[in-house]
Amino acid sequence: MTGRAPIQPVLLHHITALDCARDGDFNVEVGPMATTDASAAQAKEPAATVRRVLVAEDDSLIRMDLIEMLREEGYDVVGEAPNGQVAVELTEELRPDLVIMDVKMPIRDGIDAAAEIASKRLAAVVMLTAFSQRDFVEKARDAGAMAYLVKPFTKADLVPTIEVAVSRYTELNVLERDVADLTERLEIRKLVERAKGILMESHSFSEPDAFKWIQRAAMDRRTTMKAVAEVVIETLGNKAK
Structure with a gap:
């Protein structure tokens, strides 16, 4: 095979919140919603930021x-x-x-x-x-x-x-805005890193996309990234092994 590999279609992901509890914990199901062709994906994506x-x-x-x-x-x-x-x-x-x-x-x-x-x-x-x-x-x-x-x-x-x-x-800055205490920040970072790895393995996310998914899930549920990470680890951790 020669030439450049075809562009992978953009995969949109959704989160279904289940069994909400008073302490903010919830179970999540991660799955594909839909795929789009490359031209449609490019039309929807913002212009890349020049570093x-x-x-x-x-x-x-x-x-x-x-x-x-x-x-x-x-x-x-x-x-x-x-x-x-x-x-x-x-x-x-x-x-x-x-x-x-x-x-x-x-x-x-x-x-x-x-x-x-x-x-x-x-x-x-x-x-x-x-x-x-x-x-x-x-x-x-x-x-x-x-x-x-x-x-x-x-x-x-x-x-x-x-x-x-x-x-x-960028991830570090987001975590530091949310958490002032250094010890807790390190604990959260470890949890987020572990949850990212699970999402990358179980759903073929890239590292940045895995972090964005966790961040977006926390915002959508009005909870913390720590809570989302814990749920990902508990719900999907065994499946990723």
């Missing part, structure tokens, strides 16, 4: 190559920085959707800069590194990075990593 990206890399050649890759893929590169300190300053000024940042840079390294950007909730961060050791991954995660890329990488690696990072960052 605004800041690139922080001290090697000018790598920085130029990365910027070229991003622009070829339709991203709007709003700024570039040669070190971590400039990256933080430009992020505060330009408020991009995403910062792609090298780990080892002069003046201020990427891990430290990423920690400040993440703590201030300025943008999603993707780290660039020449290493994939466990200690680096843990440091990047602890600093608040949403994803990382190991050099050298290709456009095929770059685009999915960016979209996953922005999706995770």
